[in-house]
Amino acid sequence: MSNFRFHRVAAFAVLAVSAAWVATGEFASVGSATDETAAASTTLAAQNAEASDAPKHTVAVKSPAFIDHNRIVRISGVTKADKKTTLATRMAGVIAELKVSKGDWVKSGDVVLTLDGPEKIAAVETAKALLKQRENEAANLEKLISRGISPKTQANDAQSALAAARSQLETAQAELDRLQVRSPFSGVIDSVSVEEGSWAPAGQAVADLLSLDPIVAAGEISERERSLIKAGGEAEIALINGRDVKGQVRFVSREATSETRTYPIEVTVDNSDYTIPAGMTAEIRLKSDPVKAVRLPRSVVTLDEDGNIGVRVVDEDHKIAFVPIDLIDDTSDGLILGGIPDGSRIVVAGQDLVTDGELVDVVDADAEGSALTTGAVE
CATH class of the missing domain: 1.10.287.470 (Helix hairpin bin)
Incomplete structure (x- = not known):
């Protein structure tokens, strides 16, 4: 009877110890680290195999020739007289003779008015x-x-x-x-303020005189553009009436206006036929010194992850790289871009499908910027 009781107690003790061991979960750790490492290695190997087997993007590239191009600065402007003055009497008296009326042309030294004396x-x-x-x-x-x-x-x-x-x-x-008022320069009488026979005190305004040859196109350039434009440079003027004329920069201010922080400029235009009036709206296109640039289609320009504008190029290892650009001009034949290194292979098709550092297949592009090989861009 005592032996039976002893075996029962021993059995319960073994059962209790086993239950406690199972509850701790220690048995699950046996070989678990090894299994997880093996599983991770298997997954990475599978991913690498999948990546190596995945088809690479194919891009079309072009190595354009460099050109010397004048950067064009476009500003709004208005034409104005080269010189303008108000003629006035130098002493008091009765106006004995008024020799001009509005619209009359006078030469330098011509008598405009004579006082009685x-x-x-x-x-x-x-x-x-x-x-x-x-x-x-x-x-x-x-x-x-x-x-x-x-x-x-x-x-x-x-x-x-x-x-x-x-x-x-x-x-x-x-x-x-x-007693006489004379024209100080050749020009046109724009207005007359007195009448013949009237009394004029000393300093009385007589007439406004304009010199319209050359005519001046005036505007203002920004702080960023100030270093690009120099006196003596070439300029083109597009008048609001549809006429285009050429001119030369004669003045670039060295002091910005306090209101707009812009720099006044003046361009002189030949007006020997006096067909360009003062006060006409115009677009002034200023040419800077030539810079080294390439001409490319607008479609090649893209953005990087930070929103910077540029182009994508392919390096010697067939990897994609992003190159920031300087937009010099926008012409009917495409964009004029600066800041591109010599010998660059610029992606002209497929640039929006690839990322920096990506390994790609490369094909040449034709003059239109499209891949020569059918289905080249994937």
């Missing part, structure tokens, strides 16, 4: 008569001195009197000239 004319005539008298006196005295009749000391007095008479005539003539 009979006393000025009389003063000139008096000064002329006095000068003539002093000249005769000096000549007669010289003869007397040469004969020994008059002393030589009188010659100095005669010359002084002669000089004073000349000065008096010059002063009277200057006062007479102040």
Whole structure:
């Protein structure tokens, strides 16, 4: 009876120990690390095998020739007169003669207006008569001195009197000239502010005078463009009436405007036929110095992960790389791009299907930028 009880107790003890061991889960760790490592190795090997077996993208590439191209800076502008001034009287008086009207062409030095001034004319005539008298006196005295009749000391007095008479005539003539208003340069009378016969005080505005040859196209360039444009450079002007003319940059400001932080520029255009008026809207196309660039279709331009604009190229190992570009110009024949290294093989088809560092197959592209081989881009 005691033996039976002992066996029952032993059996229960073994059962309890076994249950506790199973509950701990220690049995599951036996060989588990080895199994997981083997499984991971198998998965990686499968992925590598799958990647090596996957077909590579095929891209079409092109190695364009480099060209020297003038960067074009396009700005809005307006035409204006080369010179503009307001003619004014230099003294007060009644307007005796007004020789111009609006739209008249005048040459430099032409009389525009004359004030009435009979006393000025009389003063000139008096000064002329006095000068003539002093000249005769000096000549007669010289003869007397040469004969020994008059002393030589009188010659100095005669010359002084002669000089004073000349000065008096010059002063009277200057006062007479102040009665007239003359054109300081050739141009067109744009407006007239007075009437003949009216009283004009000193400084009275008489007329506005414009010089339209050359005509000037004026605009403003940005801070970024300031270093590209120089005085003496070429420019093209597209007038709003559809006419295109050529010009030359004559002025680029060295100080930006406080309001817009832009730099005023001026382009002169030949206007000898006076067919270009002042105040006409125009597009000014400024040419910078030539830069090294390539011409490519617009479709080759793409963006990298950071949103930078550029092109994709294929290196010697047939791997894709991204190259940032400088957009120099946009022409009807394509984009003019700078910043591309010499010898670059530029992806012209399939560039949006590949990523940086990707290994690709490469085919040449024709002049149109499409793959020569059918189905080349996958």
